[in-house]
Amino acid sequence: MDEKDKDLGITVKKSENFSEWYQQVLTKSLFMDYTEVSGCLALRPSAYAAWENLSRAVDAEFKKEGVENVYFPMLIPEKFLNKEKEHVEGFAPEVAWVTGAGNSEFEERLAVRPTSETIMYPSFSKWIRSWRDLPMRYNQWNSVIRWEFKHPTPFIRSREFLWNEGHTVFATEAEASAERDKILGIYINALKDYFALPGIPGKKTDSEKFAGAVASFSVEHVMPDGWAIQGPDFHLDGQNFAKAFDIKFLSREGKTEYGWQNTYAISTRELGVMVATHGDDKGLILPPKVAYIQIIIIPIYKKENGGNIIEYAKKIEALAKEEFRIRIDMREGYSPGFKFSEWELRGIPLRVEIGEKEMADNRARLVRRDTGEKIDVKLEEFSEKCRSILERMQKDLYEKAKEFMESMVKRVSTYEDFKRILPLGGIMQAGWCGNAECEKKVKEETGAKITNMPFDQGVLADRCIYCKMPAKSMANFARSY
Amino acid sequence: MDEKDKDLGITVKKSENFSEWYQQVLTKSLFMDYTEVSGCLALRPSAYAAWENLSRAVDAEFKKEGVENVYFPMLIPEKFLNKEKEHVEGFAPEVAWVTGAGNSEFEERLAVRPTSETIMYPSFSKWIRSWRDLPMRYNQWNSVIRWEFKHPTPFIRSREFLWNEGHTVFATEAEASAERDKILGIYINALKDYFALPGIPGKKTDSEKFAGAVASFSVEHVMPDGWAIQGPDFHLDGQNFAKAFDIKFLSREGKTEYGWQNTYAISTRELGVMVATHGDDKGLILPPKVAYIQIIIIPIYKKENGGNIIEYAKKIEALAKEEFRIRIDMREGYSPGFKFSEWELRGIPLRVEIGEKEMADNRARLVRRDTGEKIDVKLEEFSEKCRSILERMQKDLYEKAKEFMESMVKRVSTYEDFKRILPLGGIMQAGWCGNAECEKKVKEETGAKITNMPFDQGVLADRCIYCKMPAKSMANFARSY
Numbered sequence: 001m002d003e004k005d006k007d008l009g010i011t012v013k014k015s016e017n018f019s020e021w022y023q024q025v026l027t028k029s030l031f032m033d034y035t036e037v038s039g040c041l042a043l044r045p046s047a048y049a050a051w052e053n054l055s056r057a058v059d060a061e062f063k064k065e066g067v068e069n070v071y072f073p074m075l076i077p078e079k080f081l082n083k084e085k086e087h088v089e090g091f092a093p094e095v096a097w098v099t100g101a102g103n104s105e106f107e108e109r110l111a112v113r114p115t116s117e118t119i120m121y122p123s124f125s126k127w128i129r130s131w132r133d134l135p136m137r138y139n140q141w142n143s144v145i146r147w148e149f150k151h152p153t154p155f156i157r158s159r160e161f162l163w164n165e166g167h168t169v170f171a172t173e174a175e176a177s178a179e180r181d182k183i184l185g186i187y188i189n190a191l192k193d194y195f196a197l198p199g200i201p202g203k204k205t206d207s208e209k210f211a212g213a214v215a216s217f218s219v220e221h222v223m224p225d226g227w228a229i230q231g232p233d234f235h236l237d238g239q240n241f242a243k244a245f246d247i248k249f250l251s252r253e254g255k256t257e258y259g260w261q262n263t264y265a266i267s268t269r270e271l272g273v274m275v276a277t278h279g280d281d282k283g284l285i286l287p288p289k290v291a292y293i294q295i296i297i298i299p300i301y302k303k304e305n306g307g308n309i310i311e312y313a314k315k316i317e318a319l320a321k322e323e324f325r326i327r328i329d330m331r332e333g334y335s336p337g338f339k340f341s342e343w344e345l346r347g348i349p350l351r352v353e354i355g356e357k358e359m360a361d362n363r364a365r366l367v368r369r370d371t372g373e374k375i376d377v378k379l380e381e382f383s384e385k386c387r388s389i390l391e392r393m394q395k396d397l398y399e400k401a402k403e404f405m406e407s408m409v410k411r412v413s414t415y416e417d418f419k420r421i422l423p424l425g426g427i428m429q430a431g432w433c434g435n436a437e438c439e440k441k442v443k444e445e446t447g448a449k450i451t452n453m454p455f456d457q458g459v460l461a462d463r464c465i466y467c468k469m470p471a472k473s474m475a476n477f478a479r480s481y
Numbered sequence: 482m483d484e485k486d487k488d489l490g491i492t493v494k495k496s497e498n499f500s501e502w503y504q505q506v507l508t509k510s511l512f513m514d515y516t517e518v519s520g521c522l523a524l525r526p527s528a529y530a531a532w533e534n535l536s537r538a539v540d541a542e543f544k545k546e547g548v549e550n551v552y553f554p555m556l557i558p559e560k561f562l563n564k565e566k567e568h569v570e571g572f573a574p575e576v577a578w579v580t581g582a583g584n585s586e587f588e589e590r591l592a593v594r595p596t597s598e599t600i601m602y603p604s605f606s607k608w609i610r611s612w613r614d615l616p617m618r619y620n621q622w623n624s625v626i627r628w629e630f631k632h633p634t635p636f637i638r639s640r641e642f643l644w645n646e647g648h649t650v651f652a653t654e655a656e657a658s659a660e661r662d663k664i665l666g667i668y669i670n671a672l673k674d675y676f677a678l679p680g681i682p683g684k685k686t687d688s689e690k691f692a693g694a695v696a697s698f699s700v701e702h703v704m705p706d707g708w709a710i711q712g713p714d715f716h717l718d719g720q721n722f723a724k725a726f727d728i729k730f731l732s733r734e735g736k737t738e739y740g741w742q743n744t745y746a747i748s749t750r751e752l753g754v755m756v757a758t759h760g761d762d763k764g765l766i767l768p769p770k771v772a773y774i775q776i777i778i779i780p781i782y783k784k785e786n787g788g789n790i791i792e793y794a795k796k797i798e799a800l801a802k803e804e805f806r807i808r809i810d811m812r813e814g815y816s817p818g819f820k821f822s823e824w825e826l827r828g829i830p831l832r833v834e835i836g837e838k839e840m841a842d843n844r845a846r847l848v849r850r851d852t853g854e855k856i857d858v859k860l861e862e863f864s865e866k867c868r869s870i871l872e873r874m875q876k877d878l879y880e881k882a883k884e885f886m887e888s889m890v891k892r893v894s895t896y897e898d899f900k901r902i903l904p905l906g907g908i909m910q911a912g913w914c915g916n917a918e919c920e921k922k923v924k925e926e927t928g929a930k931i932t933n934m935p936f937d938q939g940v941l942a943d944r945c946i947y948c949k950m951p952a953k954s955m956a957n958f959a960r961s962y
Contacts, residue, residue: 033604036561037591040554042604045619048550068773069529073521073641074555074593074624075577080517093583096556098593101628102574110518112555112579112593123514123523132812138526142624143555147582160554292549331613 009345013281018225022276026154029284029346031275039152039159046284046346047271049292051162054194055141058164058266061186067137067166072119074142075110080118084244087117090211094148112145117212117263120167121245128169128259130250135175136259137168155272156229156481163267169247169259173238176260180217180234183264187219187232190266195274196287196397197221198405199231200427200476202452207436210263214238220451220476221273222408226425228451228478229273232266277401278370284347285370287397288390295326295386296348300336300355312359316352320383324390344369349393350386368393409476411458415465418477422446427478429454431461431471438466439475448477490826494762499706503757507635510765510827512756520633520640527765527827528752530773532643535675536622539645539747542667548618548647553601555623556591561599565725568598571692575629593626598693598744601648602726609740611731612652618660620647636753637710637962644748650728650740654719657741661698661715664745668700668713671747676755677768677878678702679886680712681908681957683933688917691744695719701932701957702754703889707906709932709959710754713747758882759851765828766851768878769871776807776867777829781817781836793840797833801864805871825850830874831867849874890957892939896946899958903927908959910935912942912952919947920956929958 010028014021026032033042043051059069075098082088096112099105113119120138128136141164149157166183170176184201191197199219209216213235221229241247242258251257278285288294297316301309313328320326329339336353343351351367358364364382366375370393377385408426412418418428428448432438442465443449453473461471491509495502507513514523524532540550556579563569577593580586594600601619609617622645630638647664651657665682672678680700690697694716702710722728723739732738759766769775778797782790794809801807810820817834824832832848839845845863847856851874858866889907893899899909909929913919923946924930934954942952 030608033607035554035600036558036603037554037556037600040556042554042601043552045549045551048552048621051552052550068526069533070526071524071529071532071624071643073516073518073523074626075518075521075641077517096579096582096591098577099580101577110577119516119518120523122517126514127511132814140529143552145555160556162552333613 009341010281010283014224014279018223018276021279021281022272023154025275025279025283031271031284031347032154034154037159039147039149039157041154041158041160043268043271046286046292050195050271050274050286050290051268053290054190054266054270055162055164057190057194058186059141061190062139062164062166065137065182065186067139067168069140070138071140071142072116072123074113076113076116076119078109078111080122081111083118084212084241087212087241091115091146094146096145096147113142114144114146116140116142116144116165117167117241118245121241121247124167124169124259125246125248128247128249131171131252134169134171134249134259137166139164139166153272153481155269155275158268161268163265166262166264168262169242170261171249171251171257171259173260176236176262179262180236183234183262184217184219184232187264187266191219191231191270192398193394194287194289195270196394196401197231197270197273197277198398198402200405200409200452200454200456202454202476204233204452205436205439205450205475207439208450210235212237212240213263214240218452220427220478221277222405222427222478223273223276223481224404226408226479227481228427228476229269229481230451231270231273232264234264235262237261237263277404278397279347280370282341283345285397286347286349288349288394291347291349292325293327293348294324294390295320295350295352296343297326297328297352297354298336298339298343299328299330300353305356309354309356309359312354316354316364316379316382319379320386323383324386349390370397412465413461418442418465419446422448422477422479427451427476428465429458429474429476430465431463432473432475433464433467433469434472435464435467435469438464442466442477446477447479449480450475451478451480452476490822491762491764495705495760499704499757502760502762503753504635506756506760506764512752512765512828513635515635518640520628520630520638522635522639522641524749524752527767527773531676531752531755531767531771532749534771535671535747535751536643536645538675539667539671540622542671543620543645543647546618546663546667548620548649550621551619552621552623553597553604555594557594557597557600559590559592561603562592564599565693565722568693568722572596572627575627577626577628594623595625595627596744597621597623597625597646598648598722599726602722602728605648605650605740606727606729609650609728609730612733615650615652615730615740616656618647618649620645634753634962636750636756639750642749644746647743647745649743650723651742652730652732652738652740654741657717657743660743661717664715664743665698665700665713668745668747672700672712672751673879674875675768675770676751677875677882678712678751678754678758679879679883681886681890681933681935683935683957685714685933686917686920686931686956688920689931691716693718693721694744695721699933701908701959702758703886703908703959704754704757704962705885707889707960708962709908709957710750710962711932712751712754713745715745716743718742718744758885759878760828761851763822764826766878767828767830769830769875772828772830773806774808774829775805775871776801776831776833777824778807778809778833778835779817779820779824780809780811781834786837790835790837790840793835797835797845797860797863800860801867804864805867830871851878893946894942899923899946900927903929903958903960908932908957909946910939910955910957911946912944913954913956914945914948914950915953916945916948916950919945923947923958927958928960930961931956932959932961933957
């Protein structure tokens with residue numbers, strides 16, 4: 001990067017052209033880059049560290065819950081993929097096929113996993129014999145390919161993504177159902193504590209559920225442009241896959257029964273939601289808990305005093321490096337102002353400015369990325385102040401995002417209001433009769449689908465927003481990514 | 482698993498039929514299982530936890546060194562794969578090809594990554610502009626496919642495996658070279674501290690180096706059957722890939738120069754070496770630091786006293802669960818003896834037996850998996866004793882493995898001795914003139930290749946073991962997996 005380069009910064013406003021802003025911020029902040037393979041990304045250290053921090057937090061909670069990690073092959077024989085009818089219908093159109101290796105063709109082509117039910121469950125069938133082997137609660141962290149989207153958007157609509165896939169088997173339906181709130185709770189807490197992201201949990205409609213599931217549940221986010229986007233999900237699979245893959249066990253009472261299964265996932269899509277939610281016209285804003293660099297020290301000096309100031313910077317770094325991910329920008333030939341802008345663009349939560357004045361006073365100046373607030377601190381309180389500012393920033397980002405999300409959930413009671421308000425953005429919360437026909441008509445006429453029926457139902461409306469028959473539940477309608 | 486099942490235990494001795502023993506121990510201990518896709522495995526919780534513990538330890542050390550994690554696409558356009566001549570010749574015969582998705586054929590087929598140089602370096606070329614951007618030290622943890630081996634062996638010869646791949650760029654050859662000992666040191670220490678595995682570091686010969694590298698270095702293990710197997714490796718790539726992929730930078734002096742690159746990896750192959758090295762005729766032995774369950778409590782009771790003993794077991798578990806991965810085997814209908822054998826088979830480092838006598842005395846009986854040693858401990862010293870026994874066991878496993886390895890390195894000074902001793906197993910250490918022709922002849926005549934030229938050269942022999950010309954270095958010859 002050269003100081004003379006034009007267009008280093010973001011050239012559009014987030015509020016004026018969200019889509020262009022999003023594309024610019026992702027690449028200019030060195031968060032990710034496109035590759036020659038359309039829809040498949042290069043995650044640079046900034047993006048990967050955020051994912052690593054989130055996924056390790058989720059993983060730690062899974063372990064506390066008794067979920068165990070495993071790893072299954074990335075390639076799936078076609079005949080396995082075909083075993084569960086709804087599942088294969090849902091995935092076949094977007095499966096990438098390996099047809100051979102070296103110079104030889106395979107007799108049966110292999111799917112690159114779009115999800116792993118069909119490679120895992122033949123093994124589950126073999127491993128599970130009796131009630132003593134249950135529950136079996138397995139999870140894997142991997143990458144999957146779904147060759148969909150004519151126009152992929154980084155993270156939001158990607159052809160390859162990283163995720164976890166939980167696959168569990170229980171002896172009873174009740175035990176399987178009881179897992180739902182534990183797992184969704186883990187996802188919701190991790191998104192809040194690490195990505196500073198709120199979401200709306202709820203149940204999917206039958207037409208929006210996972211291919212092969214009995215019931216699906218999701219956490220939905222609202223993007224800055226007012227569109228909804230699905231976050232992590234959880235599926236009650238009942239005995240559908242167990243019957244297709246012959247996952248049976250001998251019960252305590254000596255009967256042969258099919259297992260009850262769940263699946264659940266969170267993916268790198270959340271990186272896109274995080275960038276979109278917190279960023280501003282200056283660029284990326286990384287939540288402190290997942291920032292690959294939390295504190296950047298920028299020494300300000302004239303040539304003759306450089307050595308002293310750099311020593312002072314190293315002293316500060318040494319004070320804090322046990323607790324924080326901290327770095328000094330010692331690149332020569334760049335002005336402090338250029339460095340300020342670059343690290344703002346890259347979303348580093350806290351900047352430390354030190355010059356001759358600060359050094360003389362045994363002080364440092366802290367600048368908070370999200371608010372621009374400047375705080376002068378004495379060296380002896382440096383770590384303590386950094387800690388409290390970063391904690392505050394993490395909370396503030398979440399509160400701001402939550403406030404925005406809540407402002408975007410709009411309860412509407414007539415279809416006229418629905419159609420009038422929808423183009424302004426957000427989620428239209430309305431009564432629904434439960435009929436798939438009404439869901440379909442609303443989608444055809446407005447472009448809004450039911451993202452989910454939120455767990456927090458509030459006061460039930462009397463009537464369905466479309467057909468005016470008695471409402472069975474409140475549903476969240478939105479245009480959705 | 483049913484107590485009446487036959488063949489639960491290992492039916493052959495490790496010393497009599499190593500190959501059959503290895504296959505049995507892997508599956509019967511519930512470490513891994515075969516899948517329908519030949520050469521691609523299901524890693525069960527026991528195997529995955531071992532890998533997770535090793536890889537996280539390595540990752541933590543990489544981070545301390547300043548290496549940053551990234552993630553690149555798993556699919557590589559064929560034209561990229563073809564850019565570096567030696568590299569493509571090395572990998573093309575074993576590449577799995579994705580030729581289409583859904584119902585459509587791709588215009589250009591995509592390789593499932595066998596290694597990621599060719600998808601990462603076009604991005605490196607774009608990202609690196611000046612000396613200020615260097616060094617760039619990136620790493621990724623992922624899975625790769627190499628469709629080789631007519632007869633795959635789990636972990637040892639797999640078609641899919643998990644690994645790290647480090648890819649770094651430096652401004653100078655000296656800096657690039659200096660990375661070698663740091664990275665090999667990280668691998669060697671992690672293998673010792675976590676998998677209790679020793680190894681022999683050294684330089685590969687030109688005919689055995691990585692496709693595209695200038696020089697390769699490896700850590701070699703010795704398997705119980707006396708064959709060698711290559712462990713982690715490190716490659717000096719010089720400017721080979723930098724020239725093929727145009728990775729250039731503007732130097733401090735204003736000149737355009739090519740970067741100097743390294744790559745390095747450690748893989749799930751180590752799981753196979755670990756199982757093979759430590760296991761015995763009773764089954765698996767997991768090194769305590771990587772065991773998914775470190776301590777298994779087995780309550781021993783008659784029906785009428787079951788409740789009390791189980792309460793006592795829970796009390797012990799509660800004492801230790803903050804520090805150890807500990808579980809109680811509460812499965813009904815299995816005898817204590819059956820449980821003892823099963824957990825021995827599964828390699829759990831420490832068994833805790835508690836019955837009425839132990840409960841009455843406020844004691845527990847500990848049984849060490851590797852030695853069978855029984856230690857009675859008071860409850861108040863339970864955690865402390867477990868800690869010291871597990872630490873001791875971790876060290877003992879390493880020492881035993883090291884002693885075996887050292888006994889298998891045999892210095893030979895005549896080709897007659899070489900040919901006589903080689904069939905007895907182990908590494909023949911001998912002088913070598915440095916000529917590829919001698920290396921080739923020895924391999925043709927004896928089946929032994931040069932695993933590496935060990936860093937620890939000892940006393941240089943006068944003559945090449947084959948041609949009797951002056952020796953340039955000591956080389957380790959062995960039959961190798």
